[in-house]
Amino acid sequence: MARNIMIQGTSSSAGKSIVTTSLxxxxxxxxxxxxxxxxxxxxxxxxxxxxxSYIAGSQVVQAESAKAKPEYSMNPVLLVPKTDTGSTLILKGAEYRDYEARRYYSEKSEFKSAVEECYRDLESRYDLLVIEGAGSPAEINLRENDYVNMGLAHMVDAPVILVGDIERGGVFASIYGTAMILDESDRARIKAFVINKFRGDVDILRPGIEELENRLGIPCLGVLPYTEINLEEEDSLISGTAGERIDDDELRDAEYEKLACFVEKHLDMEALDRIIEGKE
Structure with missing residues (x-):
């Protein structure tokens, strides 16, 4: 059975996609x-x-980064916004129907089996699955029937790395608050945290990092400095009109290598390996 690791964030755009793509x-x-x-x-x-079939552009990017062929199982549920409160649901690569937000959330438990089916399919064919959450697990109003954050982590028995964005300010509070608002079983899934988009001298952060490690009982895997990388958060390497991808394969591959080298330099990969292997 494949091993796995899940990347969750304290908020949208905290850096989940970048970390997932790099790993x-x-x-x-x-x-x-x-x-x-x-x-x-x-x-x-x-x-x-x-x-x-259709999937999100960011999962196409992640598949390319993984040197894998993109397929709908990598993104079984895709919501394409049409209005402020409504979206078209694409299920397992095919257009399913239009949904208003209230109805979608009331019926979302119906799609959980499709999510698990797609995951199990990939699990049978790959050695490692790198899973990206959505938004934040701290959205406890959405915890019931969840299959995108902690609900998914439990479903597939995945250890979680929590990413916080220091550029927004309050990163220690956001990491601590996200962990502590979860119930005990969800919180136990979090094995480490990462601080993203830091500018300045990392030594200034160390007292705060050590305090957070002591309070949560988990390590900081690293601090990622702010850097300019040609990969957007959700629309990675997608330019202009939706679905219009930059068609320079060598350029895209160079960006994946650049990102991987950058993240590998700043994260404790040995500690991450142990988490994936279930030794921490």
Whole structure:
């Protein structure tokens, strides 16, 4: 059975996609067969695959980073916004129906089986699944019937790395608050945290990091400095009109390598390996 690791964030745009994409390439470069997985994505950037199915552009990017062929199982539930309160649901690569937000959330438990089916399919064919959450697990109003954050982590028995964005301010509070608002079983899934988008001298952060490690009982895997990388959060390497991808394969691959080297330099990969292996 494949091993897995899940990347969750304290908020949207905390850096989940960047960390997920980088880990896909880091482990693929080790000769491991890797697949990304994001159970649900909401974006206007859908990409049509060779078989006619659709997934989010960011999962196409992650598949490329993993040196894997993109497929709908990597993103079984895709919501394409149409209005402020409504979206078109694409289920397992095919357009399913339009939903208003209230109805979707009342019926979302129906899609949980499709999510698990797609995950189990990938699990049977890959050695490592790098899973990306959505939004934040701290949205406890959405915890019931959840299959995108902690609900998914429990479903597939995945250890979680929590990413916080220091650029917004209050990163220690956001990491601590996210962990502590969860119930005990969900909180136990979090094995480490990462601080993203830091500018300045990392030594200034160390007292806060050590205090947070002591309070939560988990380590900081690293601090990622702010950097300019040609990969957007949800619309990675997608340019202009939704679905119009930059068509320079070498340029995209160079960006994946650049990102992987950057993240590998700043994260404790040995500690992450132990988490994935279930030793921490």
């Amino acid at each position: 896909c390439r880091i482990y693929a470069n080790r000769g491991i067969s890797v697949s990304p997985f994001k159970s649900q994505n909401m974006t206007r950037n859908k990409v049509k695959l060779e078989d006619g």
